Amino acid sequence: MIRLAAWFRERLPVSGEKLRELTNEPVPNHLKLWWFCLGGTPAYLFGVQIVTGILLAFYYEPSAGRAYDSVRYISEEAAFGWFLRGVHKWGSTLMVAAVILHQMRVYFTGAYRKPREINWMVGMFLLLSTLIAGFTGYSLVFEQLSYWGATVAANLTDTVPLVGGLLKKMLLAGDAYNPRTLPRFFILHAAVLPVAMILVLGIHIAIIRLQGVTEFPVPGDSKARVKHFNFYPDHLYTELLIGLFLMILLTTLATIFPAGMGPRADPLTTPELIKPEWYFYAAFRWLKLMPLTAAVLSTGFIVFVMFAWPFIDAAIRRWTRVSEASVWIGIAGVLAIVALTVWEAAVEH
Numbered sequence: 001m002i003r004l005a006a007w008f009r010e011r012l013p014v015s016g017e018k019l020r021e022l023t024n025e026p027v028p029n030h031l032k033l034w035w036f037c038l039g040g041t042p043a044y045l046f047g048v049q050i051v052t053g054i055l056l057a058f059y060y061e062p063s064a065g066r067a068y069d070s071v072r073y074i075s076e077e078a079a080f081g082w083f084l085r086g087v088h089k090w091g092s093t094l095m096v097a098a099v100i101l102h103q104m105r106v107y108f109t110g111a112y113r114k115p116r117e118i119n120w121m122v123g124m125f126l127l128l129s130t131l132i133a134g135f136t137g138y139s140l141v142f143e144q145l146s147y148w149g150a151t152v153a154a155n156l157t158d159t160v161p162l163v164g165g166l167l168k169k170m171l172l173a174g175d176a177y178n179p180r181t182l183p184r185f186f187i188l189h190a191a192v193l194p195v196a197m198i199l200v201l202g203i204h205i206a207i208i209r210l211q212g213v214t215e216f217p218v219p220g221d222s223k224a225r226v227k228h229f230n231f232y233p234d235h236l237y238t239e240l241l242i243g244l245f246l247m248i249l250l251t252t253l254a255t256i257f258p259a260g261m262g263p264r265a266d267p268l269t270t271p272e273l274i275k276p277e278w279y280f281y282a283a284f285r286w287l288k289l290m291p292l293t294a295a296v297l298s299t300g301f302i303v304f305v306m307f308a309w310p311f312i313d314a315a316i317r318r319w320t321r322v323s324e325a326s327v328w329i330g331i332a333g334v335l336a337i338v339a340l341t342v343w344e345a346a347v348e349h
Helices: 002-011 016-023 040-057 067-076 081-108 117-139 144-158 164-172 181-211 231-256 278-288 292-307 309-320 325-346
Strands: 026-028 228-230
Touching (some): 040 081, 040 117, 040 181, 040 231, 067 081, 081 231, 081 278, 117 144, 117 181, 164 181, 278 292, 309 325
């Protein structure tokens, strides 16, 4: 063992002390508050999604003729398949919620302002990628929601001026839902989006490492009090405890509320009532409130504004001299999203 350790030290000259010095950077004191640590939660859940997704992919068959039956086999016959599918489903739900909450925390604390504008846009890309991953994920089951949700999404895409037709063909692998559509969704969900998210997440973390974490005063802190603490072991143990809590929560949800299956997709029967996952409720209700083209264009404009918000916020503060106007705009936006979500959840059509 001594010779083996010496062999590794000769080829990898990194001692434990050097490793601790490399990773044990001071962490701002405000990160002891849980709502400032939401960034690690979706990263952990993303890891859970990758592991459970790989295990599910061993049994899933991405074809219109076999997809539904393969999911049923996973849910009813494969050893612990129901559990893995439940963890994957609830992990997706919690990951979407965590990314949204993290982006809200960054917004309301003004952590997107100069010089962190680029990282805000990177975070927005991760948010959109997470939502698209959720959409492509439930499209793979090939139940009624899967088929008609994809059909509605493609028709909405087709209304985008100039590029809508091309985007629809790229999404469906043709002019309409066909045997090549489901394999395309599977490739997007299982390969393209995870790789893109890993790369963008690496960029996100690299920028944080270069710029440092935005520091905020903690209520009750005195000048004499230490304003930083060590990453190891304090913050690392906190993240491990959060991971343990999330694993217990996912296990509980997957056991008590296992992932079910709706009716098999039927292209000839349009369901009377079909709704997307909860995180699309606000957009779904918005699309029902105005003409289709206007709704799609306004949704695209809202997404553009969200990406460009650091620069818009800087212009607002420069012109109005109101430093926290963004807070009131953000509160109005959150209330509107919550109202549209509750409205869509409460009505049948």
